Amino acid sequence: MSRLFDFAGGVGMGYSQPDTLMPKESVSLPASLIRKELPRWPRLSEPEMVRHYTWLSRRNFGIDTGFYPLGSCTMKHNPRVNEVIAQIPGIAQIHPHQPEHHLQGLLSIFHEMQHMLEICSGMDQVTLQPVAGAQGEFTAVRCVQEYFRKRGEDQRTKVIVPDSAHGTNPASAAMAGFEIVEIPSLEDGRIDIDALRAVVDDTVALMMVTNPNTLGLFENDISQASEIIHSVGGQMYYDGANFNAILGRTSPGLMGFDAVHFNLHKTFSQPHGGGGPGSGPIGVKSHLAEFLPGPIVKKRPIASGHENFAVDDMWYGWYQPANSIGKVQQWHGNSGAVIRCWAYYRRYGYGLKDMSEHAVLNANYLRHALHREAQKAGVTDMFVDGATTKVAKHEFTLSLLPAKEKYGISAMDVAKGLLDKGYMAPTVYFPLVVPECMMFEPTETESRDTLDKFAKEFIEVLQQDAEILHEAPITTPVRRVDEVYAARNLCLRHPFDE
Amino acid sequence: MSRLFDFAGGVGMGYSQPDTLMPKESVSLPASLIRKELPRWPRLSEPEMVRHYTWLSRRNFGIDTGFYPLGSCTMKHNPRVNEVIAQIPGIAQIHPHQPEHHLQGLLSIFHEMQHMLEICSGMDQVTLQPVAGAQGEFTAVRCVQEYFRKRGEDQRTKVIVPDSAHGTNPASAAMAGFEIVEIPSLEDGRIDIDALRAVVDDTVALMMVTNPNTLGLFENDISQASEIIHSVGGQMYYDGANFNAILGRTSPGLMGFDAVHFNLHKTFSQPHGGGGPGSGPIGVKSHLAEFLPGPIVKKRPIASGHENFAVDDMWYGWYQPANSIGKVQQWHGNSGAVIRCWAYYRRYGYGLKDMSEHAVLNANYLRHALHREAQKAGVTDMFVDGATTKVAKHEFTLSLLPAKEKYGISAMDVAKGLLDKGYMAPTVYFPLVVPECMMFEPTETESRDTLDKFAKEFIEVLQQDAEILHEAPITTPVRRVDEVYAARNLCLRHPFDE
Amino acid sequence: MVDQLPNRGLELEMLQEMGMSSIDDLFDDIPVGVRMNEPLPLPPPQSEEEIIADARRLLGANLAMSEVVSFLGAGLYRNYVPASVFQLITRGEFLTSYTPYQPEVSQGMLQAMWEFQTLISELVGLPISNLSLYDGSTAAAEALTCAVRVHNRKAEQKDTVYVSELTPPDKISVMKNYCQGAGITIKFIKHNSDGSIDLSSAQQAAGSCGVYVEQPNPLGLLDGGYPQLKEIIGDKTALIVGIQPISLGLVEAPGHYGADIVVGEGQPLGSPITAGGPIYGIFACSKTYLRLMPGRIAGKSIDVDGQEAYCLTLSTREQHIRRHRATSNICTNETLIALMGAMHMSLLGPEGLNHLALRNITACNLAKQKLSEINTIALPHLQGTHFNEFIVELPSSAADCLDYLDGIGIIGGFDASRWYPERKNWLLVTVTDQTSAKEIELLAAHIAAWSVGVSA
Amino acid sequence: MVDQLPNRGLELEMLQEMGMSSIDDLFDDIPVGVRMNEPLPLPPPQSEEEIIADARRLLGANLAMSEVVSFLGAGLYRNYVPASVFQLITRGEFLTSYTPYQPEVSQGMLQAMWEFQTLISELVGLPISNLSLYDGSTAAAEALTCAVRVHNRKAEQKDTVYVSELTPPDKISVMKNYCQGAGITIKFIKHNSDGSIDLSSAQQAAGSCGVYVEQPNPLGLLDGGYPQLKEIIGDKTALIVGIQPISLGLVEAPGHYGADIVVGEGQPLGSPITAGGPIYGIFACSKTYLRLMPGRIAGKSIDVDGQEAYCLTLSTREQHIRRHRATSNICTNETLIALMGAMHMSLLGPEGLNHLALRNITACNLAKQKLSEINTIALPHLQGTHFNEFIVELPSSAADCLDYLDGIGIIGGFDASRWYPERKNWLLVTVTDQTSAKEIELLAAHIAAWSVGVSA
C-alpha cells in the first residue's frame, strides 16, 4: 500500500517555487483571520508524488487497460490528439471574461459545435453551457418551465418519465420543481402508449424519453408518443445519452422532440476519468430558444477595424437570448471539453454516421457472439435476452435470471467473474425492468477480435461453479469490497490520530 | 498476452493521414525499385495501439513504479518538467543545419552546459557531441591518440584499465586501436599502485579510472596514480559514470585527470528507458582541446545587425577545434538530452553539491540500515561488505558469499526475491572482484522511509528458505526467464508462418 | 482508414455472420417516417494532422493570458500547475476510467478520491468533503438548497436564504436557477462602504435556512468580521462560506470560525482556467449536512479478506438510487480535475500552500502600493486587507481604461460594473503568484498615463 | 525545499543514526589535497516555474521548422509523430526504466524491443535487426567494422571497404573515426554525372570487405542500378545499404536485392528532429553477421513454467561480457526512441507506410515540376527518380540564395557545397509529407524572383 498521509517527508514542499515579491514579514492580517495551524497535508517530494499516483493508477481500470462494456456509458476510445489540443494556451490559458476580439478562435469553434449539434439533432438552437448530461436536462426543463410561465400555463406541473429512465431524468425535473409522473414501461423497456395516454392532460409540461431506450431498443412508437404529448400541449424531451446509436440515421427533430441534451463526453469522447468532467449541451426547437441560458455564439459580419482579429470572414460574438433563464454554470460551460469534442467531431465529419453504424454493428455482433458461444458450450440455460428483438441499437441487455434460479449465480457474480478475466463488468441491475440485468455497450472502437474473445470468456465465467464464482474476484487489487461495512462504519477522510 | 503481430485489423491505417499532393497514379518508379510486398506489419487502430503499449508498459518496472537501486546506473527520479521543456518546438523542431542566427537559444544553452561541466570537472573545454558514456570514452581516447600522433609519440599503444573497470572502458580503447593492459585491483576495487608501477613505461598512452570506483569507494591514491602515469608521459582518463558522488566536493581536474566523460543521462537525469538515450559529453584539459570533435560553442561579441537574434549580450557560435578528430555523431549530439539535463542543472545550480551529498548520505544510510536490520533479525551470517570501509560514496557492495556457502542462496536468488517484494534488484555479479556481489545505488531521490522499508524487506528475503528463494520470482509477469534457452533457440523476430 | 474504427472493412463479414447483408438491416427498426435519408450536411472527415493544424490556427488566434500581461481574475486565477500533474493525470488508467462502480478494479481512483476528501477537509476545517461538484457557482447553489433541506423544518424564516449582495450576478443567477424549483427565496445581506459585511444586516438572516458569504469577498477583501457571523445567525442557520482555496494557506479555515458548509472554486488548485471549465467545485460540510448533501463520496472499507479497500458510499442520496427524491441530480461530475487538485496539493504540502498564499498576498500588496501612489486614481478599500485582488476607482469608466490598456497589450483587470452597474469607474485588479513585479510596474505606469489623459 | 530531495531536513537524524555528526564525515575519505574548498561558482537553484520560463524564452528564440516554411532535410526530415506515441512513451514504466537486466519485471520493454526488431526486419527485408544504435552515421560506421570482422579473413582486399563518394562528409568522418582503430582503409565508389552509381567503379570494390551506398542517395535519387550491385561485388563482400525508412513504403527493400546489412537513420519514423538527437540508428543484417554485429538484441524465450517470455540475448558480443574483444563499445543506446518508432510503425500499418511514402514522393514530384518551370535555374538530375529531395542548380551560390530566402522567412534547403565544395551553386531541396502545395508555390516564386535578380 502507498498511502498519501503516510508521507511525512522532510521540510518544505514537493516543488520549489519562486520567492515572494515582498518579504513575508511585510504581510499583516487581522488577528482573527490568521490561520493558526496549516492543514495537515502530507509532504511529498516530486519523486514520491509521482510514485504514489503511478501506483494508484496501476490499481485502476480504464479503457486503455481493457474492454469496458459498461452499458449506458459509451466507453469509447479517447483519441490522444485531443489531449494535446486541449493543452494549447489558446484554450488552457483563456479567461472567459476576455473580450470577444481575444477569443475569435474559441468562439468560432463554439459556433461550429452548436451548428453541428443542431444538424445532428434536428434542433434550431444549441447552447454549450451545461457541463454534464444531468445539467443539460435541468437546463432544458427550466426552459420549458419558463416557456409555459410566459404562456401563462402555470397549471403544467407534471413531468412524465418512464420507469426505465435514467435517475437523472426525474431528479432534474424534480429539482426544477416539477411533480414526477412515472409510467411503467413495456417488458422491453419501450413506452407503454396506453399507459401514457392514461396519464396525459393539460397539467403535463414535459415527457422525457431516451431513444434508443435504456434496453438499447429503438422506440418505434416514438412519433405517436410525441403526438400524444403535443396534443395536450406538452413538450417532448430527448435524453441524448444514447445518441451514439442514431447519428445520421434519425434525429430527435425527426421524431418530434422539442428539446434534447447531448452527453458530449460520451458520444464525442471527452475523457471523464473517475466520473467526469463532462459536457451536456442542449438543443431546442425555435419556440424554446429565447429561454436558453446565455451566452450563445452567433455570427455576424465583421465590423471594420476588427478584421485583424477575425479567423474567417465572419465575426463570432456572444449573444444573450431574450428571455434567458440565466446561467447554470458561472462561465461558458466546460469549454475545454467542447474543444476536445470538436477535435473528435472533425475526425469524423459527415462520417459520424459511420461511427454510429459501427457502434450498432458491434453491439449486435457482441450479442450474437454471446449467444453463439453459449450454444457452442451448451450453456444456453443461463441467460436470455433482456428483450426480444431482431436488432438492438448501440447496447443490449441480458437477463441472468435463469442462472440465478437454476445455479444461484447472480448478475453480480458474473460481473465479478469478468473482472478476474481482465474486463470491466457491464452495467448490472439497470434498467430495473430486466431482472438480473446485464447491459452491454461495446462501442465502435472495439475490434471484432476483442468482442469474440470477450464472448468466449463470458461463457467461461458462466461455466464456473457457483461457489467459485461467489468468491470472485480473486486476481484484482482487492477482493469483493464490503459496501455495507463502508456505510455502517463511515470513514470519509483520513482519521489522523483521532 | 497482447501480441503486436496478432493484430490483423481492418483495412487502412491506425491514424488517418491527409491526401497526397498529386494523384498516386502519377508516381512511376523504375521496375527494379518497386516494392512488391509491403512489410508484414500489423494493422492496429489507435484504440488497439494504445491498449497494446499500455499493456506492455504495465509489464515493465521503472523508477516510477518502485525503488530501483541498480548500482552504477544512478537511477534517480526524472523530473517531469524536463519532458515538457523537451517538447518545445524550439528544440523538438530544430534542424542542426539551421544557421546560427536561428539557434541562439540552443547555442546559449549548449554554452551554459559546457561551462557548467567545465566548472564541475575542473576541465578546460567540454564538447557535448558524444551521445553516451561509452561514446564519450571513445571520443576522449581518440583525442589522446591524435595528441600523441601530433607529438610523434606513436609508440604509445597501450591503455591501462583496472580489472574492476566497466566493460566500456576497455572496449572503447580497443575500438580506437589500443592494446589493453588490465591490472588487478586491490580487494576493495581500488587501484593497486604497485601493480600500476609495474606496468608503466613510455608505451602507455592512457590510464582509465572510475572514481569513486565500481565498489563505491573513493580512490585515495588517485593523485599518486596520476603522478605515475604523467611521469611516463601518459594521460589520465576519468570515467564519470560515478560523478553523482563528488559534485562540488572534488573534481577530476583536482585529481590530476586530463580527460573525463560525463553520463549526463545518469547524473543529470535524462530518462533512458529501456537502455537509452543518453548523453556523454567529455571535458579535457587545454592541451587536448584542439583535438575535440566539432562543433563546440564559443561566445563572442554580437556582430552589428544581429542584435535581434541574440538572447543576451553575447553571440553564441559554432567553433571548429584546430586539429579536430572529426565527428563521432553526424549532428550535434543528443541535443534533446542536453536540454533536459540543462533543466535539471538549473534546478540545483550551486546546489549540485547538495545533490551529491544526499546521494552519498542515502547510500551510506542504506548500507547502515541493511546491517541494522540484519542484526535485528539475527541474519548477520548471510552477507559481508564488499569492501571494508568507514564510508562509501554514492553506492556500495555487499558480498552474498556467506549465504551462498552456508545456505546455497546466491546473489541472483536474492535479486529475484527482491523482485517479488516489488523492487528492482541491485546490480549483481559486478564488479567481479566481489564474489556473489550485489551493488546498491539508492540515489538522492529516495526517502529515508523507502530505504528503511527496503532494508527490512531485503532481510525478509534473506530469511526465506533456499528452496523457496530458488523459485522466486513468483509474483512477476513471468517467472525466471530461461536465458540459455533464448540463446540456444534463437528467436529474434516474429516467425510469421515460416 | 481504420483509425478509430477497428472493424472498418470487416462490416460485411460481421453482418453475414449474423445473417444480415447490409448495415441498413441494423437500422430497419427505425420507422420510415423518422429516418434521415440524406447524408449529414457536414464536411468530410479530417486526418489527425489536419485537425491539429486547424486547432493550432484557431486556438492560436485566441489571446492566451500566458502570452500577455494580465490582471484579470474575478473568480478564476492564473496559476501554475506542476508538470508532473499533467503527466500523471493523462495516464490512461485515470483518464479513461469512469465512475468506479466496480470498486475491486477501481481502487486507485477511489483511494485518490478519499485522499482528496481528506485534503479538502483539512484545508477548510470541516470533517466532510464530497468529490466533486461542477464548479464554484453550482457548489454555492447546491449549498443553499442543502441548507434548506436541513434547516427548513425548524426555520423561522422558512424557504429563505441570505446571500452577500456583493456576490457576482452570474453566480446569483445559478443560485436562482437551482433554488427556484424548491421555492426558495434569496435575500441579500448588505456590506459597508469599506467593503466589510454589515453585521446588523446579517442579523436579519438569523432564523433563515442559510447565509452565503465569500472570503475573500468579490472585492478581494478578507473580512475580519466573519468570525462573528455564526454567533449572529445562530445554530439553526447554516453559515456557508465561499473560499478561494489558495488563501487558506494564510487565512483561517472557515470551519474553524463556525462555517457549516464551505464551498469554492477549486481551479486555482491544480487546474488551468480553460475558459472557465472543466474546473471543479469544492463542497465541504459538518456532519449535520452529510446525509442531505449533494455529490459523490468515497469511503474506506474492507474487502472480504478484511483488507483495506475503498468504495463509493452513501449513494442512497444520489439520483441513480433515490431518483426524483435525490439530494441533487449530479451524475457525471469533475473527478478528474479534482484529482489534479489532489496531485497539486500533494506536491505543495502545508508549507508550499502557505508560500503560494504569501506569493499572492505580497504581490497584491505590491500592486496596491504602486497603484496607490498614482494621484489620479483611488483605492476605495485601501485600508482593508486584500488577498489577491482589489478595486481601483478610476477617473473615467473602467471599460475605457481596459480598452486603452488592451491597445498596449495589457489585460488590465475586470470591469466591475459588469457586476455592479452603478460602479462604472471600478476596475477589479487581480494579481496572483504568476504576476511579476515588472508587470505591476507596467500596469501602474500605463494606468497613470491613461488617467492623467482622461483627467486632463 | 524538499523538491527532488526527500531527505532534506532529515540529514542530521540520518547521520546521527550512523554515528556521524556532519555531512563532511561522509567525505573525509577524499584526500585533503584534492578537495574542492569553495562553493561551486554557479548560480543559485531555480524553481520549476523559473526554469520553464527561461526554457520558453531561450528555446522560443530558436526558429523552429514547424513555425516557418522549410525545405531543409539532408538526412533529417520533418515528420508527424502521432499524439498517442508521445502519450505512451512518457508512461513512467517505459520512461524511467533502464536496460532490462531483470527480464521478469521488464517483459514490457523486452517484448516491445523484440517487436521493433520484427518491424525493422520486415521493413528492410533482412532476418535480423538490433535495437538500436545511436544514429544513422554510427550505424553505418559500425556496419563497416562489422563487415570487416566477418569478411576480412577471406577478403582479397583486406582491411578495405568502399563507400559511395556522395556520402556526406560528416558521416564519412564518423566512419573514419570508427574504422581507424581497426586499421581499415575507406575507398570511394564514383557516381555518374546523372547521379547514379558508376557500376564499373563499383566493380573495383569486389573482394573488399564491404560496400556502402545509400538509397535514396544523398542527392535524393533512387538508384535503379543497386539491384545489380550484389552480383558485381560478390558474396565475400558485404553490400551495406543506408536507407530512409519511409521510402521503403514504396521502394524495394534492400534485403530483397541482395543487401547484407541495412542501416539508416530511424528519425523519420517516430522521432522529432530535435536538433539531431536523440534519434535512433537502424541496423539489420543477414544471419552471417549475427554473431559479430554490434548492439542489443532481444530474444523470445520461456520462463521456468514454460510460458512465453523475453530476454536480452547474445550478450557475449557485448562489452559488459566480452570487454575489449566486444563487437562494439555501445552500452546506453537509443531504445526509448526506437520504441517511439515501433509505436509509429504500429499505427501506420503497411498501407499507412505506403501512403506516407506516396505523400513524400508526390510532394517531391510537385516541387520538381514547379521548379523545373523556372528558366533561370536547372535541375541537373531531372530525369532521375527522387524520393523526397533533389538538387537545384542555381545561377549563383546556394549560400546567397539561402540568405535571400531566409530574409523572407523561408528555409530554402541545404547548401550542398557544404558536402561537395566544388558545387557552390547546388541547393538540395527537401520536401516531405509535411510540405504543402502552397509552400512549394512559395519557394518556386521566391527562387524565381531571386534567380532573375542574380541572372540579370
Ligand SMILES: Cc1ncc(COP(=O)(O)O)c(C=O)c1O
Ligand atoms: C440515459 C442517461 N441519461 C442521463 C445521463 C446523465 O448524464 P451525465 O452523467 O452526463 O450527467 C446518463 C449518464 O450517466 C445516462 O446514461
Ligand SMILES: Cc1ncc(COP(=O)(O)O)c(C=O)c1O
Ligand atoms: C562505470 C561506467 N562507465 C561507463 C559506462 C558507459 O556509459 P554509457 O552506458 O552511457 O555508454 C557506464 C554505464 O553503463 C558505467 O557504469
